[in-house]
Amino acid sequence: MTATQEPTALTFECETGNYHTFCPISCVAWLYQKIEDSFFLVIGTKTCGYFLQNAMGVMIFAEPRYAMAELEEGDISAQLNDYEELKRLCLQIKRDRNPSVIVWIGTCTTEIIKMDLEGLAPKLEAEIGIPIVTARANGLDYAFTQGEDTVLAAMVHKCPNKAPEAEKEDRNAIQKLLNFGRKKEEVRAEESEYADHPPLVLFGSLPDPVVTNLTLELKKQGIKISGWLPSKRYTELPVIEEGYYVCGVNPFLSRTATTLMRRRKCKLIGAPFPIGPDGTRAWIEKICSVFNIQPKGLEEREAQIWESLEDYIKLIRGKSVFFMGDNLLEISLARFLIRCGMTCLEIGIPYMDKRYQAGELALLEKTCKEMSVSMPKIVEKPDNYNQIQRIQELKPDLVITGMAHANPLEARGINTKWSVEFTFAQIHGFTNARDILELATRPLRRNNNLKELGWDKLVKEEAKV
Amino acid sequence: MKLAYWMYAGPAHIGTLRIASSFKNVHAIMHAPLGDDYFNVMRSMLERERDFTPVTASIVDRNVLARGSQEKVVENIIRKDQEETPDLIVLTPTCTSSILQEDLQNFVERAQMESKGDVMLADVNHYRVNELQAADKTLSQIVQYYLEKARKRGEIPEGKTEKPSVNIIGITTLGFHNQHDCTELKRLMADLGIEVNEVIPEGASVQNLKNLPHAWFNLVPYREVGLMAARYLEQEFGMPYVEITPMGVVETARCIRKIGQVINAQGVKVDYEKYIENQTLYVSQAAWFSRSIDCQNLTGKKAVVFGDNTHAAALTKILAREMGIHVVLAGTYCKYDAEWFKEQVSEYCDEILISDDNGVIGDAIARLEPAAIFGTQMERHVGKRLNIPCGVISAPIHIQNFPIGYKPFLGYEGTNQIADLVYNSFTLGMEDHLLEIFGGHDTKEVIHKGISADSDLNWNKEALAELNKVPGFVRGKVKRNTEKFARDRGLTEITLEVMYAAKEAVGA
Numbered sequence: 001m002t003a004t005q006e007p008t009a010l011t012f013e014c015e016t017g018n019y020h021t022f023c024p025i026s027c028v029a030w031l032y033q034k035i036e037d038s039f040f041l042v043i044g045t046k047t048c049g050y051f052l053q054n055a056m057g058v059m060i061f062a063e064p065r066y067a068m069a070e071l072e073e074g075d076i077s078a079q080l081n082d083y084e085e086l087k088r089l090c091l092q093i094k095r096d097r098n099p100s101v102i103v104w105i106g107t108c109t110t111e112i113i114k115m116d117l118e119g120l121a122p123k124l125e126a127e128i129g130i131p132i133v134t135a136r137a138n139g140l141d142y143a144f145t146q147g148e149d150t151v152l153a154a155m156v157h158k159c160p161n162k163a164p165e166a167e168k169e170d171r172n173a174i175q176k177l178l179n180f181g182r183k184k185e186e187v188r189a190e191e192s193e194y195a196d197h198p199p200l201v202l203f204g205s206l207p208d209p210v211v212t213n214l215t216l217e218l219k220k221q222g223i224k225i226s227g228w229l230p231s232k233r234y235t236e237l238p239v240i241e242e243g244y245y246v247c248g249v250n251p252f253l254s255r256t257a258t259t260l261m262r263r264r265k266c267k268l269i270g271a272p273f274p275i276g277p278d279g280t281r282a283w284i285e286k287i288c289s290v291f292n293i294q295p296k297g298l299e300e301r302e303a304q305i306w307e308s309l310e311d312y313i314k315l316i317r318g319k320s321v322f323f324m325g326d327n328l329l330e331i332s333l334a335r336f337l338i339r340c341g342m343t344c345l346e347i348g349i350p351y352m353d354k355r356y357q358a359g360e361l362a363l364l365e366k367t368c369k370e371m372s373v374s375m376p377k378i379v380e381k382p383d384n385y386n387q388i389q390r391i392q393e394l395k396p397d398l399v400i401t402g403m404a405h406a407n408p409l410e411a412r413g414i415n416t417k418w419s420v421e422f423t424f425a426q427i428h429g430f431t432n433a434r435d436i437l438e439l440a441t442r443p444l445r446r447n448n449n450l451k452e453l454g455w456d457k458l459v460k461e462e463a464k465v
Numbered sequence: 466m467k468l469a470y471w472m473y474a475g476p477a478h479i480g481t482l483r484i485a486s487s488f489k490n491v492h493a494i495m496h497a498p499l500g501d502d503y504f505n506v507m508r509s510m511l512e513r514e515r516d517f518t519p520v521t522a523s524i525v526d527r528n529v530l531a532r533g534s535q536e537k538v539v540e541n542i543i544r545k546d547q548e549e550t551p552d553l554i555v556l557t558p559t560c561t562s563s564i565l566q567e568d569l570q571n572f573v574e575r576a577q578m579e580s581k582g583d584v585m586l587a588d589v590n591h592y593r594v595n596e597l598q599a600a601d602k603t604l605s606q607i608v609q610y611y612l613e614k615a616r617k618r619g620e621i622p623e624g625k626t627e628k629p630s631v632n633i634i635g636i637t638t639l640g641f642h643n644q645h646d647c648t649e650l651k652r653l654m655a656d657l658g659i660e661v662n663e664v665i666p667e668g669a670s671v672q673n674l675k676n677l678p679h680a681w682f683n684l685v686p687y688r689e690v691g692l693m694a695a696r697y698l699e700q701e702f703g704m705p706y707v708e709i710t711p712m713g714v715v716e717t718a719r720c721i722r723k724i725g726q727v728i729n730a731q732g733v734k735v736d737y738e739k740y741i742e743n744q745t746l747y748v749s750q751a752a753w754f755s756r757s758i759d760c761q762n763l764t765g766k767k768a769v770v771f772g773d774n775t776h777a778a779a780l781t782k783i784l785a786r787e788m789g790i791h792v793v794l795a796g797t798y799c800k801y802d803a804e805w806f807k808e809q810v811s812e813y814c815d816e817i818l819i820s821d822d823n824g825v826i827g828d829a830i831a832r833l834e835p836a837a838i839f840g841t842q843m844e845r846h847v848g849k850r851l852n853i854p855c856g857v858i859s860a861p862i863h864i865q866n867f868p869i870g871y872k873p874f875l876g877y878e879g880t881n882q883i884a885d886l887v888y889n890s891f892t893l894g895m896e897d898h899l900l901e902i903f904g905g906h907d908t909k910e911v912i913h914k915g916i917s918a919d920s921d922l923n924w925n926k927e928a929l930a931e932l933n934k935v936p937g938f939v940r941g942k943v944k945r946n947t948e949k950f951a952r953d954r955g956l957t958e959i960t961l962e963v964m965y966a967a968k969e970a971v972g973a
Contacts, residue, residue, distance in 0.1 A: 017524055018541075023500025045560040045591070046476040049469055051503045053861075070467045073592040076564055085466035092468055108498045108561045112530065139498030140526050209934055213965060308969055385521070385548065404505035404518065411515035431965045459515050 010365055010375050012352065017381035020404045021326035021350055022055060022420065023048070024137040024147030025105050029056045030424070031151055032065045034205045037233045039099035040066040041089065043117070044107030065097060071109055082115050083124065090128055099130065101158075101234040103151060106136040131234070133158060143350035145252040145327050145423060148205055152229060153255040156264060159229065159240040195222035197291040201238050201266070203229040203256050204249035206428060213429045214249070214274060221288055221295055229256070240264045247287060249274060249428060252328035254356035270356070272363040275329070276336030277305040277433045282363055305430050309340070312437035315444050317341035319397035322390075325349045325382050326402050327423050331357055333400070334376060335364040336436065343373045345394050348382035398443065413456040415443040471823045471843055473773075473798035473861060478559045479504060480599030481587040482520055484607065484690075485555045487638045487666035492519040492551040493587075494541055496534070496562040496569060499524055508638060511867050521545060525561055534567055542576035542584055552671045553583045553607070563591040583671075585610060597689040597773070598801060600637060604666055605693035608674055612701065615675035622679050629728045629735070630660035630680045632698075634706075635691025636667040641776065641860045642874050643667065649873035650686060653711070657724065657737060665694075678702040682727045684720075686710055686875055688774040689799065705730070712779035714751050714787055714880050744877050751880035754888070755787050763891055764789045769830050771796040771818070771840040772859025776874070778809040780839050780858050783883060785813035790887075793833045794818055796826060823847075837890040842866070856890040922948050924959045931961055943968075 025048055028040040042048055049068040056064070069089050074080040090102055106117050121132040135154045137147035202225055206214070215225050227238020240246075242265040248257055251273050260266040271286035272279050281302045288295045306313075321337055323330045325348025334344045354361065368375050379387075384405065391399055391414065399409055399416045406416040421439055426432045478495060482504045485493035495501060505518040523534070523541040542554055556573055569586050577584040588606055589599040615621045631654055636647045647664060654661050662680035663673055677683075683698055683706040685691040695706035705727045711720035718741045725737045745752050754760050768790050770781045777797045784790040795810045796818030797803065803819040810817060818829060827847045830838060838848045838855040842863050848855035857866055858874075873879040924932065935943050943964075950967035951959055 017499070017526070018521060019499075020502055020505060021500060023498075023503070025500075043466075046472060046595075047478070047501060047560045047591075049472055050475045050479065051500070053471060054503065054507060057863075064470075068467075068469045070469045072467060075466055076592065080466065089466055089468045108525070109564065112561065112564050139500040140530060143499055209931060212931065212961065216961060216965070305969065388517075402506065404502065404509050407509045407513060408515060408517045431969050434969070 008375070010361065010378055012378050012380065014380045015383040015386060017383070019325065019348070019350070019382045019384045019387075020402045022144040022402075023051050023139045024142040024144055024150065025052060025107060026055055026144060027137060027147030027151055028052070028066045028103075028105060029064075031103075031148060031205060031230070034207075035101070035230050035232070035234055037100035037235065038065060038103055039093050039097055039101070040103045040105060041069050041093065042066065042105040042107065043069040043071065043086075043110050043115070044105075045071055045109050048107050048109075065099065067093070076109070076113055078113075083120055086120060087124055087127065090124060090130070090132070094128060094130055101131045101133055103133045103135060103154075105147075105151075106134065106138060108138045108140050111136065111138050111140055131158060143326065143328070145250070145329070146255075146351065148250075149253050149255045152203060152205070152253065153259040155230060155237065156240070156256060156259045158234075159237045159264070162239060162241055193219070193222060194224040195291065195293050197223060197293070198243065198245055199226040199241070200224070200245045200247065200269075200287070200291075201227045201229060201240060202247055202249055203260065204253055205230050206249060207426055208232065210426050210428050210432065213431055217280070217284060217429060218287065220297070221284060221293055223287060223291065223293065240266060243267070245269055245290065247271060247283075248356070249283075250329070251332055251357055251360060254353040257356050270359045272335070272360040273332045274428050275332040276339065276436060277302045277309075277430050278339045278367070279332055279336060279360075279363070280428070280430050280433075282359070286359065301430060305433055309434060309437055312434070312441050313340045315441045315448075316398070316437075319343075319444075320345050320394070321398045321400065321440075322387075322394065322396035323347045323349070324384065324387050324399065324401040324405065324419070325379065326419050329422050329427075330400075331360050331364055331378070333422060333436070335360065335367050336433075337440065338364070338367050338371055338373060338376075340437070341371065342398075344376040345396050346387070346390065347376050347378045348387060349378060349380055352378060352380045398440065400440075411458045413458075415447055417443050473821050473823070473841065473843070475596035475861075476560060477589045477591045477594050477596065477599035478557050478587075480594075480596040480601070481555065481557045481589055481603040483596070483637045483639050484600050484603040484666050485553075485557070485587075486519055487636070487668070488553070488607070489668060489670045490519075490551050491553045491555060491671060492521070492545055492549060493555045493557050494538070494545060495520065495522045495557045495559055496538060496567075497522045497525060497557075497559040498561055499526065501559055501561070511639060511862075511864050513867070519549070519551065520557075525565070530565075533565075534572070538567075538569070538572040539576045542572070543579050546576075546580040546582050546584075551582050553585060554580065555603070555607075556584065556586045558587065558589065558591065560591040583610070595801070597799065600690045601693045604635070604690060605697055607671065608665070608677065608694045609697055611671055611674035612677065620675050622676060624679075625681055625731075626660060626662060626679055628660050629658065629731075629733055630662040631724075632662050632677055632680045632683045633664045634683050634685050634694055635687045635689075636664055637690055638667065639860075640687070640690070641773075641858075641862060641866065642868075642872060645871055645873035646686060646875040646879070648871070649876035649878050650684070650711075652878075653721075653876045656740065657721065658735070659724070659728075678704060680704070681731055682706060682724070684724070686775075688778075688802065688805065710775050710779050711875050712775070712879060713783035713883065714745055714749060714877075716779060716782065717876060717880065718745065749877040749880045751787065751877075751884045754884045755789070759888060760788055763888075765791050766837070766891060767791050767793045767833065767835040769794045769796075769833060769835045769838050769840070769844075770814070770858070771798075771826055771838075771844055773797060774799040774802055774806050774809075776859040777839075778806055779874075780883070781810045781813050784839070784887065788887065791815075793835055794829055796820065796829075836894055837887075839887075839890070854890045854894040856886045858886075922951055922959055923957060927961045928959045928964050931964060 025042050032040050117134045121134045125132045133154045135151040137150045244266045246260045246266040247269040257268050261268050269290050272282040274280040274283040281298050285295050320343045322345045330347050330349045334347045400419050406418050409416045427436045482493050485491050502522045508514050508518045523538045573584050573586045587603050636643045683695045685695045685708045698704045707723045709720040711717040721737050725735050728735050770777050774797050781792050781795040785792050792814040794816045795814040797806045798821040823843050830847050838844050839858045841859050841861050845855040872882050947964050947967040
């Protein structure tokens, strides 16, 4: 499609909020795996349980460290005492699983009946001897990945203020991993490889291989990561002192960023996110610039990655993409795909924090200019019905959407990619850029293979939406 | 409060949505917070549905919490009425709206004034009923609504169809093998010379519900959904109903005989005995299978059955009565209808278990060590852990339980499918067992694919640790690719950097 008008700046719109996304309690699915000694207790109803059970698929059979505290009619009408009920269940969890932390996930129901989880937690914590973290990850306030944001923001309060010097070294799990099996002197020698800069803590839950990868990328620039929120274990939460620098790795962590700045007096490095080689480079450069470090070899590194992506980029260059919006990764992904030569018709997004995402939005704007494509329209709280009308009108080459719409759109001859996969795949850093394109090009590759067959439209009449 | 890891039956609104989305041109609007429209994902994925699921949410957010839904629900209903002109919009309460206690009925009445289509509030209480009860209730509510409306307008057709005819009640979307069962039932009715008047709710139009009393009788194949509607039709229109699930050879015959009685009572002489005999002995393979040597080998083997009322009861009877298998435990998660289940299976099993706690069932299976399990996906995974084969016979189910191929559980073809399922489950277990006795498969492991000599390469500790984090099923591939990369470049030590470089180079 050719752009009829060429907006010179990004435009922001806000629709009705009638869109499909996952409930934010889904964050337990990846967080319980990330934080190995945690137990997530979702305090809600059968509806919440049904969602988790079905959304988590086969994970549910792997004895997950999560459970529902299913509210019954007696709980709703306050015939039962919340404190006693929660105590009973948490003691059972302590007995069966012995976790280092229990994370309570507040839901819509606990909000509506105003169950004072934040008030109950410290009392119960003292009584049963296990830390309790309370996160209100409910569908009244948040969408999908924002669930992680509420959990991490709550965890910020549990990060130690100042660790004894001797213990500090031990706490840092990533460092320990990298120093694994080396002698003290070697480690000390290696310390000198780092530039002298104030402590940096990164936040955002990523799979361990991606953590290692990004840690190594920064190490190449002489930047040392003092800690990561969350760590592999709750007991290894990073030390956060006043004046530390912090930087986010995902676009949906605005509450966590705010909490780190306001409550722990950290300095936030506002950078684009390390998604795609362009994003990764910009992310590293921004961190370097804050620490007055001259980045080395980044340009070549980026160029080399782009070169290795060429076979995939060929498939999407000049094609158009439409994001319906459901996981807040949309701005970063759109920016990367535009750099790959796509045009972006619309970026739907559940919630747009223009301050936290400022770096990313600026890079998006810059990318559009450099690639001379029109600026996409950013639609906050989209309306799926209206979007489908627009999709049918614009006929994009690729629609990135939730599973509720994917099959119906495919049946109408429109290529779709299921958006949730971007949340679970490894997409950060230089190394994983290829994985993003592997996902984004899959529908195009598949449909290229089938295109001779004439099976594009598989609904009888142009059925109503 | 209850600690729960898994649930067998979903929340009430799922039942209502299953009914609403089964009808043609009926739209459901959920009064729910963001994210509760997960039903659409399930329908689109599990049923591979080509059309958009006719379910939208009227979102309950912070503002609604503070000020009430006010105009929002009404506007959403009217908007949907204009956009898609459905025959009926069903406003669906959820757990959230249950406690908000807004006057949804009032919203419905106001929206009705401006809508062309009908508007109705699903009368289900989240905290009192589950998915199955809600589905039963909603179906009956819709049937009642349209029959009363037709009666007022005098639109209900007089008398009965000329030839014997039936309504099939209870076929729904996301029902276990419902589509195939429906085809099989229609085929069976055709064989019996019975016209199918209406099938509800799947694929039906609410405008045709007024024709329901035209049929001679109703057939309710599943215990869980449809009985309420059938009872209503009996009470209001004197329509008899048959509620025997035609699953298994004996029960299918019983169902057909009952249908014969119902038709005879209305003055047309039919005799289905010849048909039953012919099908049983020569067409369906199940009776012959029970007589064959294969089935002889299953005699006295232990099985555990667990599922919803319909399927668990029918399977228990088939295993015990038709195949001579020893059912050590039969159970259901339909606690609200437990008496019926006990009555059905008590003479066919040693022990009855009524529970919706998967831990209790898992423990019972471990204790009893059956040779095969017939249950839901949960029992399948228990079986995996304990190395016991499992045939899936009931929801909750996964995408593989929505087969494309024709796999009914009901009628005579259903008996064939069940025989396969049962036999395959047992032989699978037996094969495994024999392999173990005779020392297993060829144990020589294929270590290398392609490249010859074993590792001349040295993996350092970090790289090795990283490799071990790679999921098992791709680890070999990652290892081979990395080593090939290193070899091509003459590297002898594999470090983390080499691993990532290799990944970037090969892109895997």
